Amino acid sequence: xxxxxxxxxxxxxFSRIYALGAARGDLTVTNDDIxxxxxxxxxxxxxxxxxxxxxxxSSNRSLMDMAVEASxxxxxxxxxxxxxxxxxxxxxxxxxxxxxxxxxxxxxxxxANPAPAFDISAACAGYCYGIAQAxxxxxxxxxxxxxxxxxxxxxxxxxxxxxxxxxxxxDGAGAAIVGPSETPGIxxxxxxxxxxxxxxxxxxxxxxxxRDGTASWPTLRQEGLTVFKWAVWxxxxxxKQALEVAGVTADDLSAIVTHQANIRIIDELAKQLAxxxxxxxxxxxxxxxxxxxxxxxxxxxxxxxxxxxxxxxxALEIGFGAGLAFGAQVVVLP
Amino acid sequence: xxxxxxEVLAGLAEIVNDETGIAxxxxxxxxxxxxxxxxxxxxxxxxxxxxxxxxxxxxxxxxVKNLITVxxxxxxxxxxQG
Numbered sequence: 001x002x003x004x005x006x007x008x009x010x011x012x013x014f015s016r017i018y019a020l021g022a023a024r025g026d027l028t029v030t031n032d033d034i035x036x037x038x039x040x041x042x043x044x045x046x047x048x049x050x051x052x053x054x055x056x057x058s059s060n061r062s063l064m065d066m067a068v069e070a071s072x073x074x075x076x077x078x079x080x081x082x083x084x085x086x087x088x089x090x091x092x093x094x095x096x097x098x099x100x101x102x103x104x105x106x107x108x109x110x111x112a113n114p115a116p117a118f119d120i121s122a123a124c125a126g127y128c129y130g131i132a133q134a135x136x137x138x139x140x141x142x143x144x145x146x147x148x149x150x151x152x153x154x155x156x157x158x159x160x161x162x163x164x165x166x167x168x169x170x171d172g173a174g175a176a177i178v179g180p181s182e183t184p185g186i187x188x189x190x191x192x193x194x195x196x197x198x199x200x201x202x203x204x205x206x207x208x209x210x211r212d213g214t215a216s217w218p219t220l221r222q223e224g225l226t227v228f229k230w231a232v233w234x235x236x237x238x239x240k241q242a243l244e245v246a247g248v249t250a251d252d253l254s255a256i257v258t259h260q261a262n263i264r265i266i267d268e269l270a271k272q273l274a275x276x277x278x279x280x281x282x283x284x285x286x287x288x289x290x291x292x293x294x295x296x297x298x299x300x301x302x303x304x305x306x307x308x309x310x311x312x313x314x315a316l317e318i319g320f321g322a323g324l325a326f327g328a329q330v331v332v333l334p
Numbered sequence: 335x336x337x338x339x340x341e342v343l344a345g346l347a348e349i350v351n352d353e354t355g356i357a358x359x360x361x362x363x364x365x366x367x368x369x370x371x372x373x374x375x376x377x378x379x380x381x382x383x384x385x386x387x388x389x390x391x392x393x394x395x396x397x398v399k400n401l402i403t404v405x406x407x408x409x410x411x412x413x414x415q416g
Contacts, residue, residue, distance in 0.1 A: 048376060225379045226395050233383055264376045 016185020050263020054289025086143025174297020
């Protein structure tokens with residue numbers, strides 16, 4: 001008896017981002033609004049972070065509300081039927097349930113049920129991790145279209161008296177539809193992690209400590225200088241590698257969209273990369289704040305909306321954060 | 335060959351000037367980075383990384399808080415060149 005030959009997925013050659021969607025917190029929070037509990041000032045915060053306002057969501061605007069809004073915009077702009085979405089990837093660290101996933105609920109809410117759906121926990125690198133996986137799913141033939149969402153309601157996990165990170169943080173969601181393409185639209189991804197710095201950014205306590213009464217509500221905190229050093233000088237290497245594996249140079253780019261962590265990190269990264277003048281450097285952090293997994297798609301969406309970059313240009317996107325985790329790729333702007 | 339203290343000071347002053355715009359002649363051994371030169375912690379970290387590159391030394395993150403004056407940094411770098 002001859003054993004039948006297994007069928008496998010039929011790959012497609014290329015993938016690209018079809019469209020983006022964006023949703024931000026409904027509240028515009030100024031530096032003066034938050035400076036009191038950290039004994040700070042508008043000037044101090046602007047000088048150290050570049051942030052003038054951050055967008056936060058009020059109590060009746062949930063992480064899921066923002067994710068649905070951003071996803072629906074991306075689906076509509078991509079001109080696809082949500083029933084054709086073959087996977088939903090939701091990068092977040094602020095979904096308030098250990099299980100089930102945010103992605104499964106999102107898939108149902110946007111009409112992609114019964115698509116496979118799962119969350120990605122890679123913090124500020126999460127969106128770039130998602131694009132890497134979407135690219136692989138599409139090119140392998142496992143999914144025709146993939147919805148990638150980076151979304152956070154970080155304001156649920158902040159301590160107003162924390163001077164390390166809380167005052168930077170905002171809320172929002174960015175979405176992308178990835179699908180098959182006749183030309184290359186997503187470069188190989190340079191991604192990785194460094195768990196030897198697992199403690200450098202994260203939560204003040206675990207849920208078990210909360211249960212046992214040995215800690216209060218866990219909030220975000222970081223070792224700012226260690227993270228700054230890593231985010232600039234290690235990420236410069238990652239960014240250069242990403243350009244190299246993509247077969248392009250900084251000169252070929254229309255934009256660099258980094259995780260919007262802090263304007264000082266963004267500016268120093270741009271300086272170290274010797275970014276040519278014609279390349280737009282995304283600085284959405286000034287008005288949106290640091291929205292972790294949402295920051296790269298929100299910043300790219302804004303550049304396109306403002307007409308600062310054109311569809312078809314190349315953008316280097318790079319996410320980095322808790323884990324430590326990082327991911328970078330060059331994409332053709334949708 | 336290891337650089338002398340004055341050579342390290344001159345090199346460090348260039349790094350400080352590049353990061354902050356402070357005149358190189360204002361960067362003197364007895365000046366405090368924070369109180370006299372008004373350099374914040376993020377700029378300090380940038381200066382440290384550039385100094386590591388320039389002088390071929392390693393300045394651990396936990397050591398940075400002990401570098402109060404320009405002299406502290408110059409002495410640390412001079413000794414670390416070993």
